[in-house]
Amino acid sequence: MVKEFPLIIIGGGPAGLTAGIYAGRSQLKTLIIAEQPGGTIGYAHRVQNFPGFPEIGGLELANRMVEHLQKWPVELLIARVGQIIKKDDGFLVTTDQNQEYRAEVLLLALGTEKRKLGLPNEDRFLGRGLSYCALCDGQFFKNKTVAVGGGGDAAVTMALYLAEMTNKVFLISLQPELNCSPSWHQAVKNQKKIELICDNQVTELIGSENLSGIRLKNPYQQQTELPIDGLFVEIGSAPSTTLTEPLNLATDSEGFIKIKANGRTSQSGIWAAGDLTSGSNKLRQAITAAAEGAMAADDIYRYFKQKG
């Protein structure tokens, strides 16, 4: 038998979990389907901009959000959603394990996926010196030389984390200067192990079995080839469109779902919140995702109240 819910939230990061907390407080029977409860904030080395926590590990913050949700009667299913089908009376949501659920309305809080470099041999070197997760793989590069590709907050915190265990970190930014908050910029300046290479990019991955170097677009110290043991990539993220494309939601030019201030999308019965929307003026932080989740859940509650 297909289980039915007035509201199904797809995604369990700060947006989905906050929406779940609000829905629980509103006594709205809700199911959250999340592949990763806590979401990608769990990969952040340090978080310094979530009120109430002057400095907290990303994983700890994610776990605390999940614990907070669990104080409310909201069902949390750990699964990957395989398909969303629009029906006359709502939506049919199917997981990749073929479990089926019906919802009157949906809140999409799927987050984004990390961007890759787009180089031909990227898959071959994954796990052979190329990584997208410094917290997972940094330990393999103790006392070695690594590079981080990217120049935003996430890339900079990744470089700072890696500097704690490696001999040297090249931080390679596409922009003429880092695109991070001034406090992180200062932290990079203070960390002598980090060597900043701006206005440059990785154009080739070099190595036989494992990665042994990278080629840069512009020469750095007269060389375009930089010998390294590991490359960590943090060049932003993009919304995953596999699930949302069939729903014909209006998006901006980069594929982020357009929402109104109350989280409503262009399709009736579908709200969206968090990093996959254009609602945070491109800030896309845990705090903005949580705020969007709260506003969407509140509007969904008002929708059901009005409906009676």
Add this chain to the structure above:
Amino acid sequence: MITPLNNQDFEALIKENHQPILADFWAPWCRPCQMMLPVIDQIATEYADQIKIVKIDIGEHEDLAEKFNVLSIPTFITLVHGQEDQRLIGQQTPQNLKKMLIAAIEKANG
């Protein structure tokens, strides 16, 4: 059955065991590794009689990580008759892992 690798010699474990082995290289601080825990539990139950699952904490067994050239976690390696058969790197769907296990079981029964 999931066996955490404690102080046993991995080589001895391979020799003594005639089933294919799924070596799960992980660490407690690794988020994707934690996400894989329920999947590994499910697979351990489903393939209890056909495969041995060995969890290798890379913090405690750096030597094994180096020996198997593991530079990212989670990494899943199937061993058939003591030899590496296939490996998957990163968070996996149950379907992906099962495909790799079935290939190892078929090869072992060859």
